[in-house]
Amino acid sequence: MTSTMRLPALSNNATSLENYIHTVNSYPMLTLEEETTLATQLRDHNDVDAAGRLVLSHLRVVVSIARKYIGYGLPQADLIQEGNIGLMKAVKRFDPDRGVRLVSFAMHWIKAEMHEYILRNWRMVKIATTKGQRKLFFNLRSLKTGSNSLTTSEADAMAETLGVKREEVLEMETRFNGQDVNLEPLGEDGEEAYGPLAYLTDPEAEPSQILAREQNEQLSSSGLVHALDSLDARSRHIVEARWLREDNPATLHDLAAEYDISAERVRQIEQKAMQKMKLALAA
Template identity: 40%
Template sequence: MTSKNESDIKKDSEENREVKPHEHPLVAMPEDTNLPTVSNPALHRYLQEISQYELLTREETDELAIQFREDGNQDAAYRLVSANLRLVVKVAMDFQKYWMQNFMDLIQEGNVGLVQATKKFDPYRGVKFSYYAAYWIRAYILKFIMDNWRLVKIGTTQAQRKLFFSLNKEKKLLEAQGFKPEVKLLAERLKVKESEVIEMSQRMDSWDVSLESPVRSDSEDEQKSFIPSDGPAIEDVVAGEQMKEKLSDLLKVLKVKLNDKERMILEERLLTDEPLTLQTIADRFGISRERVRQIEVNLLKKMKKYLEIEMPDIVDFFDGKRMVQKV
């Protein structure tokens, strides 16, 4: 048996160490326009995995889409999704500047959009699947960024999303042209209200602060302790509860003095969240609807007079016809 000489061994070693195209750490092939070349190590493994899926021609894509739409062929749907995973990465790259955290989050949301596009795609409309899918991919990525830009959502309407991505761009454009990016000018250029520009600027430039965080480093008081309340003062709440209790007691006494018709109107029309109609009460007593209305008017006058004597401050709870506070 003859042995290889030193040069042959060296040559074989170099050949064995040769990196095959699909194993290259950057993964992106020169002929693969659907997969951008990246140097982020976190993407290497994922890109290597998705690069194994073969790209589809327009005819193959349409055929698979028809199979899935007509027959619910899950294998066809799987091929459509897997063949376009690189499209998700390419679209997500356009949003990377807005999401400086884990880039894989954007890819994950984009993949959800791709699946949704596969479900909704109509191959008979003559639209290219990649164009249609890119719309859904961008929509899901954009919604994810908007929902997670701050702990408190900035907004999810289409107009707010558009303003979110256009505001800073327009500011830089004005500065480059020698203009000061004032609110009025920005509102005119973006065709929005000045209040919308102010609100979005404040939200984009501000930082989230935990309500449990101290107001100062040397303080034990939390931020939430100093948040003003938009609701009624505690004194007003207590006073209101006391008035309702007193009113309830007075109405119990009044009910004893009422006849059957008046008592029903009071209990099932004036003091309930689901009042009976005049006609329903009229049918029960075999009288006209107009007669029930007259009884109700007289009852309200009787109640008002009674309560003004027994409880003068009840005027705040009475609007001349119906109880403002239900008892």
């Protein structure tokens, strides 16, 4: 199956990765009837074209799962490639008579290949080879409720949930807290690589940008006050009740009852007030 089927090109180059994701998202999803027919053709007649359609229609699932493992600091393209291998294994083993959709069956195989890849390549967990250690590695982060170290009771509860010893939970937490990771990416073979800085850096956290945002917010706030001051009391109340309340903004009918006028009249007052405010803000 893998020797004759051609997958979309994929590399760690950012542009190539974006193009790949766009391409796989363009492949149509299969209906249950289509999936069953193709899977039956593959199982009964070893139809490679049917296998290809099954794989291509589920590549987006691999991309979605790969995003969940970006935090481990490994290239997303590599995670996707490993996941694609798991997807092809799943397609090869899928039996439509089991009564489950391929996406549910394939998720196990996709995650298994990604897990193996992460364990092979993340230095901190090269010794995480037992079943219990692997279970801890991929679940400890999601089970922790904060950044502080686990208490004894928390460790006991987590150990019971995962079916491991408390000592194993505490040991794996120590490895997480003591990891040594290069912040800068290490380029290999001339290809673009990704390090933690690629996803930890906040481009909007530059001091100049923070100052500019604060100044814009201050100007916007003072401008709004000036615009509201240009309105008469009734118009201002209508605008504030309709647009500036955080909870339970008033409806046209609410204000119509309050002022004993029609809802249409309230709308006209509101529209005229908004136009006046726009002129005040532009001044």
